[in-house]
Amino acid sequence: MSLPSSIDVPTLVRIKPGALDRLGLYVHRPGFRAPALLISAGMVPELIDRGRRSLVEHDVTPVTEVPVTDASLEVATDAFVALPARCDAVIGLGGGKALDTAKYVAFLARKPYFAVPTSLSNDGFSSPGASLTVAGRRRSLPSRLPYGVVVDTAVCRSAPLPLWHSGVGDLVAKITAVHDWKLAFHATGTPVNDLAALLSDATVMQFTAAPTRDPEGIRLLATALLLNGIAMEICGSSRPASGSEHLISHALDELVPGRYLHGLQVGVATYVVSRLQGQGTQRIAGVLDRAGFWDTVRADPFDRATWLAAVARAPELKTDFHTVLSEGERVDEVAAMLAEDPVLDGCFRG
Ligand SMILES: [Zn+2]
Numbered sequence: 001m002s003l004p005s006s007i008d009v010p011t012l013v014r015i016k017p018g019a020l021d022r023l024g025l026y027v028h029r030p031g032f033r034a035p036a037l038l039i040s041a042g043m044v045p046e047l048i049d050r051g052r053r054s055l056v057e058h059d060v061t062p063v064t065e066v067p068v069t070d071a072s073l074e075v076a077t078d079a080f081v082a083l084p085a086r087c088d089a090v091i092g093l094g095g096g097k098a099l100d101t102a103k104y105v106a107f108l109a110r111k112p113y114f115a116v117p118t119s120l121s122n123d124g125f126s127s128p129g130a131s132l133t134v135a136g137r138r139r140s141l142p143s144r145l146p147y148g149v150v151v152d153t154a155v156c157r158s159a160p161l162p163l164w165h166s167g168v169g170d171l172v173a174k175i176t177a178v179h180d181w182k183l184a185f186h187a188t189g190t191p192v193n194d195l196a197a198l199l200s201d202a203t204v205m206q207f208t209a210a211p212t213r214d215p216e217g218i219r220l221l222a223t224a225l226l227l228n229g230i231a232m233e234i235c236g237s238s239r240p241a242s243g244s245e246h247l248i249s250h251a252l253d254e255l256v257p258g259r260y261l262h263g264l265q266v267g268v269a270t271y272v273v274s275r276l277q278g279q280g281t282q283r284i285a286g287v288l289d290r291a292g293f294w295d296t297v298r299a300d301p302f303d304r305a306t307w308l309a310a311v312a313r314a315p316e317l318k319t320d321f322h323t324v325l326s327e328g329e330r331v332d333e334v335a336a337m338l339a340e341d342p343v344l345d346g347c348f349r350g
Contacts, residue, residue, distance in 0.1 A: 260302070
């Protein structure tokens with residue numbers, strides 16, 4: 001872990017209904033007129049039109065429009081090379097792939113980046129890293145937080161329900177991630193940044209007050225995920241957002257790439273590792289319950305054997321990264337949990 005000499009946090013943050021229709025204003029006001037627009041391929045055309053219309057109304061003319069199907073380093077570098085010289089900012093509009101690609105293009109081009117997510121399925125819209133594949137393997141590449149974060153809560157509310165549950169799963173993960181961080185401090189001396197840990201914990205606390213898919217719940221989830229990105233930036237590490245539950249998710253990504261939403265993998269893993277950690281379990285189960293998370297998981301259960309293989313593989317994925325999974329053989333314990341815990345009933349098949 002390295003400590004940054006200065007931190008770079010978003011200057012402009014708008015989290016409210018109708019924000020998409022004001023995008024042009026938000027881009028125009030600080031002086032940008034010629035952004036590159038990277039858009040999720042296959043996105044609802046009406047949303048793209050609303051974004052475009054708002055830009056045009058405020059005298060902002062995109063210099064290029066790139067549809068993104070694949071979040072890869074190769075696609076990002078191609079888009080960077082093709083950027084017209086007069087490009088003065090980069091806007092990512094849509095889902096995770098477009099946003100991660102746009103974030104990295106902006107980072108390569110040293111241009112301000114505007115993140116405009118249309119769903120809140122994970123914390124990537126405001127994290128300092130860009131999740132891209134490199135030669136086919138998923139990596140988190142060092143990047144920068146956005147200059148602007150524009151979340152239209154009404155648009156995010158109309159996104160498919162599993163995406164909302166994925167975002168909730170990625171948020172509760174912060175409880176086990178922070179605990180793993182503290183275990184790592186005691187086991188190997190990994191330094192803990194108290195403010196980042198506190199901020200990460202506080203964001204989950206806030207969301208716990210209203211984990212429902214209504215305007216207030218959407219606003220709280222967006223704010224919480226955003227502030228987690230700031231927590232990562234403060235300490236120069238992903239520790240406040242990502243621990244053993246993310247290792248299991250990464251292992252699943254290797255075993256069954258693209259099969260499940262990130263936050264659904266992470267949310268279930270969070271519950272499981274909280275039991276291994278012996279902390280936070282009730283709190284996590286409570287939030288996931290009230291959000292209706294388990295129904296989405298049960299609608300498309302995980303394969304038990306694959307999941308246990310992921311638990312076995314998880315601790316090997318990162319060197320120098322102590323978590324509760326580093327503390328002894330856990331697979332048998334987890335197998336028993338999957339078989340017996342009533343909370344997980346129906347979440348696994350096979
Ligand atoms: Zn995550």
